[in-house]
Amino acid sequence: MSDEPASLPTPDQISSAATGAAAAPAVIEARDLCSHYGSRQVLFDVNLTVQPGEIMVIMGHSGCGKTTLFRHLLGLKRQSGGSVRVLGEDLAQLARPDLYRLRKRLGVAFQNGALFSSLSVRENVELPLHEHTKLDLNTIRIMSRMKLNFMRLAEHEDLMPAQLSGGMLKRAGLARAVVMDPQLLFFDEPSAGLDPVSAAELDRLILDLRSAMRMSIVIITHELQSVFNIADRIMVMHGGRNLLTGTPDEIRASTDRRIVQMLNRSPHQEELDADSYLRTLTGEAE
Ligand SMILES: Nc1ncnc2c1ncn2[C@@H]1O[C@H](COP(=O)(O)OP(=O)(O)O)[C@@H](O)[C@H]1O
Ligand SMILES: [Mg+2]
Structure with a gap:
């Protein structure tokens, strides 16, 4: 087919991109990003680069700043330090109408569908x-x-x-x-509260989306099975900092105690509060 793009990176290109060898411009580039709520700092010098066509998974304990990072990447919150470029645009430099136009090129899916x-x-x-x-x-x-x-x-x-x-x-x-x-899709907790079969089906759809629509995807998830099914690279956050970013193999090989702990915990262990546990039992959506 004539429009079979040469532009979609192969996994090799993606991992060479991860080591800094790629030429394609990144779709996300956050540098030394700092964020506050009031006087409380919640992100500390976070760095994140996402390449075109890449699926980047963001992992980390509840409260470590994942959703806040998303808010910055969507231009919904102003950083207190560092810079954020999305699809080549420096978000802090964009006037409101330009930010609005940029957002139309971003897709966001929320945890419960938010229909x-x-x-x-x-x-x-x-x-x-x-x-x-x-x-x-x-x-x-x-x-x-x-x-x-x-x-x-x-x-x-x-x-x-x-x-x-x-x-x-x-x-x-x-x-x-x-x-x-959208060129870039954000997904906060896609498989939270799903049974394993539905979660696996959703993982497959996310992979299909990337290959059919050639979008870059950034996903926050706690489901380890899902992380290793879909990620090209994984960013592990801890206490508002990025601890390690690497391929699934690099993350698995990490000897950092906090990462080892995260990978060894049983599924659902720390994210299920009483409410979501009840919803799981009753099959109810939020
Ligand atoms: N709107 C807000 N106002 C004040 N503090 C917030 C707000 N949203 C999140 N926080 C705090 O910022 C930290 C990071 O939160 P969040 O980004 O939601 O973490 P995660 O998505 O990893 O669970 C937490 O300590 C949380 O309590
Ligand atoms: Mg969150």
């Missing part, structure tokens, strides 16, 4: 196209249908969110996040 409960699955997926484009209804329908097919939700498009299983909710959230064909 509007009064809209059907299809209406939820079409919403960004109605809000951010002037496309006609037919085109919007075609674009949402493609993504719903991709996420294996085509037969369920008329259901309301309350009628969906946990796995379907996440797939619907993901369909909505990618309906505008």
